[in-house]
Amino acid sequence: MLSTAGFAGIAALIGDPARATMLALLLDGRALTASELAAAAGITPQTASAHLARLTEAGLLAMERQGRHRYHRLASAAVAQMLESIMAVAAGQVAVAPVRPRTGPRDAAMRLLRSCYDHLAGQVAVALADRLAARGQIELSPDGGALTEAGRGFFAEMGLALPEARGGRLICRPCLDWSERRPHLAGRLGTALCGFCLEQGWMRRVGDSRAITVTPLGWQALHQRFALSPQDF
Amino acid sequence: MLSTAGFAGIAALIGDPARATMLALLLDGRALTASELAAAAGITPQTASAHLARLTEAGLLAMERQGRHRYHRLASAAVAQMLESIMAVAAGQVAVAPVRPRTGPRDAAMRLLRSCYDHLAGQVAVALADRLAARGQIELSPDGGALTEAGRGFFAEMGLALPEARGGRLICRPCLDWSERRPHLAGRLGTALCGFCLEQGWMRRVGDSRAITVTPLGWQALHQRFALSPQDF
DNA sequence: GGGATGCTACGGCGCCGGTCGAAGCATGAC
DNA sequence: GTCATGCTTCGACCGGCGCCGTAGCATCCC
Numbered sequence: 001m002l003s004t005a006g007f008a009g010i011a012a013l014i015g016d017p018a019r020a021t022m023l024a025l026l027l028d029g030r031a032l033t034a035s036e037l038a039a040a041a042g043i044t045p046q047t048a049s050a051h052l053a054r055l056t057e058a059g060l061l062a063m064e065r066q067g068r069h070r071y072h073r074l075a076s077a078a079v080a081q082m083l084e085s086i087m088a089v090a091a092g093q094v095a096v097a098p099v100r101p102r103t104g105p106r107d108a109a110m111r112l113l114r115s116c117y118d119h120l121a122g123q124v125a126v127a128l129a130d131r132l133a134a135r136g137q138i139e140l141s142p143d144g145g146a147l148t149e150a151g152r153g154f155f156a157e158m159g160l161a162l163p164e165a166r167g168g169r170l171i172c173r174p175c176l177d178w179s180e181r182r183p184h185l186a187g188r189l190g191t192a193l194c195g196f197c198l199e200q201g202w203m204r205r206v207g208d209s210r211a212i213t214v215t216p217l218g219w220q221a222l223h224q225r226f227a228l229s230p231q232d233f
Numbered sequence: 234m235l236s237t238a239g240f241a242g243i244a245a246l247i248g249d250p251a252r253a254t255m256l257a258l259l260l261d262g263r264a265l266t267a268s269e270l271a272a273a274a275g276i277t278p279q280t281a282s283a284h285l286a287r288l289t290e291a292g293l294l295a296m297e298r299q300g301r302h303r304y305h306r307l308a309s310a311a312v313a314q315m316l317e318s319i320m321a322v323a324a325g326q327v328a329v330a331p332v333r334p335r336t337g338p339r340d341a342a343m344r345l346l347r348s349c350y351d352h353l354a355g356q357v358a359v360a361l362a363d364r365l366a367a368r369g370q371i372e373l374s375p376d377g378g379a380l381t382e383a384g385r386g387f388f389a390e391m392g393l394a395l396p397e398a399r400g401g402r403l404i405c406r407p408c409l410d411w412s413e414r415r416p417h418l419a420g421r422l423g424t425a426l427c428g429f430c431l432e433q434g435w436m437r438r439v440g441d442s443r444a445i446t447v448t449p450l451g452w453q454a455l456h457q458r459f460a461l462s463p464q465d466f
Numbered sequence: 467g468g469g470a471t472g473c474t475a476c477g478g479c480g481c482c483g484g485t486c487g488a489a490g491c492a493t494g495a496c
Numbered sequence: 497g498t499c500a501t502g503c504t505t506c507g508a509c510c511g512g513c514g515c516c517g518t519a520g521c522a523t524c525c526c
Binding site for chain 2: 473474
């Protein structure tokens with residue numbers, strides 16, 4: 001077959017626990033240094049260096065040098081989507097397993113709200129998508145989605161600049177959440193909405209994790225715009 | 234992190250060349266026996282048996298016994314989509330590599346038209362999607378897609394029964410083609426269209442490969458309905 | 467029944483690759 | 497200049513896993 005070799009090679013790269021941890025850490029779209037990634041994966045810098053070189057060589061990561069630091073990030077959205085789809089399958093088989101692994105408070109924050117490459121994921125993100133769908137502002141299915149005229153007006157009134165897609169239609173790609181197992185907003189609309197929430201000060205990244213917190217101003221806005229309150233979660 | 238362990242485990246399973254070959258072979262959605270898969274992967278039946286047991290255990294494959302045969306197939310569409318997304322990334326890095334691996338006639342047939350789990354892929358499939366988009370019968374983007382009113386009428390006139398999605402909208406998920414690097418029709422519409430072409434005798438599966446050929450009747454229909462001719466490829 | 471076929475369980479061999487220690491280069495701080 | 501920091505390269509160790517041979521179990525044919 002044409003691409004079986006490269007196919008298995010890519011998967012094998014992701015298959016190593018240390019590399020998988022680093023890739024998962026980069027899934028929020030930010031760029032991290034080799035040292036940070038090494039510490040996160042629990043390996044020495046020299047080992048991480050070899051891993052990062054292979055990942056970059058394979059086209060999964062992109063690297064840019066800045067002074068004596070070298071920042072590594074995911075090479076493309078296609079890579080992020082691949083990682084997400086693997087996580088979705090992995091989460092599915094966890095659900096089959098009888099043992100539900102103990103989840104600490106850090107995981108709780110991650111499950112509530114987090115960044116997913118360039119958009120929002122977690123309970124809040126799923127709830128947002130649900131509200132929009134219930135109001136007929138978007139239409140979602142496992143296979144695709146669309147923004148309705150009502151939705152277009154809603155976002156315009158909110159002050160969110162909506163990029164146009166070919167054909168005059170805005171696109172929202174559903175992204176299967178590994179914790180919720182429900183689709184949420186990705187695509188151009190998901191990216192725009194995520195950026196808007198951060199710019200407006202509604203949400204803030206937490207430390208060096210993928211977790212995101214909603215600010216008091218954010219809860220006010222979510223309540224007003226989406227009828228969502230903290231006690232809903 | 235919650236799912237890093239299982240995440241790497243899934244990828245490691247796909248990372249082995251023998252298992253990757255078997256999974257790629259099952260990507261057309263059919264169920265094959267352990268012996269067939271062993272022969273395709275170039276390993277002995279006992280080795281294949283161990284591989285298949287692990288893949289089934291992990292929830293990637295489903296197995297059903299029928300007499301003294303045991304048929305293995307992909308466990309879900311989520312698994313198929315995961316494999317496709319990995320192939321898309323793998324194909325992308327091949328394009329970066331300067332060496333274009335030699336492709337035989339079998340690969341040529343695969344590139345022209347093949348099945349992709351439950352829908353069509355390859356040059357013909359991409360051309361079909363292009364025609365529909367150019368006529369305004371569907372709207373495609375890397376993130377999602379939708380069937381327009383014009384498209385709904387077109388398929389109804391053709392005699393294709395269209396399943397309804399929630400919200401009254403039909404969904405066509407774009408699926409990035411590993412050979413063409415362009416989106417083609419997946420989702421409910423893609424599945425329905427693939428089944429329709431096979432039922433009408435427009436296309437036929439070739440042997441035990443994923444390749445699909447267009448019958449003379451099929452070329453006639455493709456010319457009439459989509460203005461596509463064999464010399465277009 | 468006897469024999470053939472499809473598949474699986476067990477044991478041992480061999481090797482790929484992940485790991486770290488030590489050393490070598492860069493870049494920046496002073 | 498001298499030193500410190502961040503990262504990479506090299507060499508060697510070794511654990512894990514893919515592989516097959518042999519044997520055992522289930523199913524079908526005659």
